[in-house]
Amino acid sequence: MLGVKITWKTIGIFSGSALVCVFLLVWILQLWRMDLSIPMGPLDKDLSFHSMVVKGLVENGWPLRNPLLGAPGASELYDFPEASNLDLALMKLIALGSRDYATVLNVFYLATFPLTVMTSLYAFRQLGISYPSAVVGSLLYTFLPYHFLRGELHLTLASYYVVPFAVMIAIWLLHPKAEGDSKANLHGWPVSKMIASIVICLLIASSSVYYVFFCAFVIFIAGLLALRLEDRRLARARMVLAACLLQVLVCGYLLNVSPSLLYIAQHGRNLMAVERYPNEAQIWGLKIATLLLPIPHHRLPLFAAIRHSYDNAAPLTNENVDASLGLVGAFGFLLLLAILIFGIPRGRDYALLRNLASLSIASALLGTIGGLGSLVSHVFPLIRSYNRISIYIGFLSLAAAMIALDGVGAWAARRSGRPWLVYPVLFAVLLVGVWDETSPSYVPDYAALRVEYASDAGFFRRIEESSPAHGMIFQLPYLRFPEGHGYVRMGPYGLLRGYLHSRTLRWSFGAMNGRGVDTWQGDVVKKPVAELVKVVRAAGFSGIYVDRYGYVDGGKKEIATLSELLRSAPFHSPDGRLVYFPLSK
Numbered sequence: 001m002l003g004v005k006i007t008w009k010t011i012g013i014f015s016g017s018a019l020v021c022v023f024l025l026v027w028i029l030q031l032w033r034m035d036l037s038i039p040m041g042p043l044d045k046d047l048s049f050h051s052m053v054v055k056g057l058v059e060n061g062w063p064l065r066n067p068l069l070g071a072p073g074a075s076e077l078y079d080f081p082e083a084s085n086l087d088l089a090l091m092k093l094i095a096l097g098s099r100d101y102a103t104v105l106n107v108f109y110l111a112t113f114p115l116t117v118m119t120s121l122y123a124f125r126q127l128g129i130s131y132p133s134a135v136v137g138s139l140l141y142t143f144l145p146y147h148f149l150r151g152e153l154h155l156t157l158a159s160y161y162v163v164p165f166a167v168m169i170a171i172w173l174l175h176p177k178a179e180g181d182s183k184a185n186l187h188g189w190p191v192s193k194m195i196a197s198i199v200i201c202l203l204i205a206s207s208s209v210y211y212v213f214f215c216a217f218v219i220f221i222a223g224l225l226a227l228r229l230e231d232r233r234l235a236r237a238r239m240v241l242a243a244c245l246l247q248v249l250v251c252g253y254l255l256n257v258s259p260s261l262l263y264i265a266q267h268g269r270n271l272m273a274v275e276r277y278p279n280e281a282q283i284w285g286l287k288i289a290t291l292l293l294p295i296p297h298h299r300l301p302l303f304a305a306i307r308h309s310y311d312n313a314a315p316l317t318n319e320n321v322d323a324s325l326g327l328v329g330a331f332g333f334l335l336l337l338a339i340l341i342f343g344i345p346r347g348r349d350y351a352l353l354r355n356l357a358s359l360s361i362a363s364a365l366l367g368t369i370g371g372l373g374s375l376v377s378h379v380f381p382l383i384r385s386y387n388r389i390s391i392y393i394g395f396l397s398l399a400a401a402m403i404a405l406d407g408v409g410a411w412a413a414r415r416s417g418r419p420w421l422v423y424p425v426l427f428a429v430l431l432v433g434v435w436d437e438t439s440p441s442y443v444p445d446y447a448a449l450r451v452e453y454a455s456d457a458g459f460f461r462r463i464e465e466s467s468p469a470h471g472m473i474f475q476l477p478y479l480r481f482p483e484g485h486g487y488v489r490m491g492p493y494g495l496l497r498g499y500l501h502s503r504t505l506r507w508s509f510g511a512m513n514g515r516g517v518d519t520w521q522g523d524v525v526k527k528p529v530a531e532l533v534k535v536v537r538a539a540g541f542s543g544i545y546v547d548r549y550g551y552v553d554g555g556k557k558e559i560a561t562l563s564e565l566l567r568s569a570p571f572h573s574p575d576g577r578l579v580y581f582p583l584s585k
Contacts, residue, residue: 044491205252
């Protein structure tokens with residue numbers, strides 16, 4: 001394995017790769033049209049949840065408790081331990097330059113692209129891939145459809161910059177010798193690599209729970225594959241080392257969710273907060289077909305039609321459509337499959353390719369519908385969306401493709417004596433790969449988002465100006481939080497719009513499902529409207545807010561009844577969706 005020495009050359013390569021990434025990103029997303037102060041999607045689904053988290057981070061120091069949500073109490077996320085503390089820490093640094101939550105959110109998401117380029121470039125180099133091929137591979141990995149289709153909607157999943165390090169550690173475990181380091185310990189590793197692996201496991205433990213779980217899986221598989229090492233003592237030592245790293249990973253994750261564990265120990269477990277069922281692993285599993293098929297809305301009409309036909313006809317088509325590897329990644333995946341089935345002649349990359357193939361197929365077997373994940377889910381149902389392991393498979397597949405490109409380059413150099421001939425090939429692979437992996441459909445409708453955001457901003461500003469300081473607003477219809485189901489045209493987090501556009505108002509939405517305030521709210525909304533008004537007024541609320549998208553009839557009945565009871569003209573948002581009734585004392 002090759003180390004990455006810090007020289008002016010390596011600094012230039014890493015910096016140049018990041019700059020190329022930024023240039024391509026500007027072109028792909030047409031960022032010159034973007035307003036950094038507006039999130040890159042509609043605020044009804046999970047993007048609102050992540051926006052809420054970032055706003056809470058900026059305004060309250062950390063997002064676990066928010067006094068402006070869950071009125072008349074406060075919103076507490078302890079029962080929902082998605083502890084991506086590494087991402088939160090990076091956003092906290094960005095917040096030093098801006099107090100606007102949308103700006104912090106957007107800058108962080110855009111920064112995950114060059115950050116992923118640099119981590120994957122480093123990991124590819126650790127696998128012994130040449131710099132030119134590693135640069136191409138890192139850019140293709142960064143621009144996988146997964147990055148765009150997850151986007152800010154699934155912000156912590158789009159932040160997959162830690163994944164290359166997880167694969168790197170697994171490959172380290174399978175390397176048969178200690179690179180000639182005289183300071184190698186009994187496990188055949190230099191002390192520096194031991195320390196680096198522990199630090200990396202702690203960083204991964206601070207990321208999305210899915211990446212923690214999948215990292216544990218690839219390390220576990222690597223520990224088993226170590227049995228193939230010819231030195232039996234070394235093989236046993238590597239298995240012990242894999243077990244130790246798994247313990248570091250688990251302990252690191254438990255440390256990250258320790259606030260939730262302490263809260264649950266004090267207040268009791270809330271079984272209603274996060275509901276997971278074993279059969280969901282089948283529904284949200286990986287489809288190997290989607291790894292190999294063209295991306296949705298491909299630039300080439302024929303490919304777009306093929307993908308559209310499959311998605312419309314195939315069952316269980318959901319977020320697993322995000323798993324496409326693109327042409328280059330699909331080639332790498334098929335190459336690894338062929339290596340596992342047919343083998344390859346022994347050579348410089350024989351052991352590496354065989355290990356990549358084993359990890360890739362093991363990951364596919366875990367994630368695929370009806371695969372190992374569906375068995376694991378009966379013991380550990382918290383993980384249900386096994387399709388998300390596709391980003392691990394993507395790195396393994398692109399690593400194989402880049403090793404193949406290195407082989408082509410070496411062959412061309414031997415035949416022609418002109419090693420530079422490989423550069424045009426690499427450039428063509430990069431251009432075709434990025435063109436194939438991306439789509440005009442990834443570009444947000446910036447103009448529509450700007451209009452919608454301005455409409456909401458004006459409406460909620462008027463409410464805040466007319467309400468007492470820290471006034472409480474009761475919101476209709478009632479929605480479960482978190483992971484509730486939206487109603488009619490309103491998404492599960494549509495009621496967060498008010499919080500995202502106000503500074504001091506307190507909103508009823510956001511009370512943790514299964515806790516006291518949520519139970520109280522659920523009882524209140526079952527009452528007749530006249531009694532509901534009396535109860536919320538007595539509780540200190542200064543207004544009632546209605547989202548018409550949450551009703552089949554557009555809330556006509558509720559709005560008419562409230563208008564008659566309160567004898568006051570409500571405020572309407574410019575787009576007519578939102579209605580607000582002030583409550584006089």
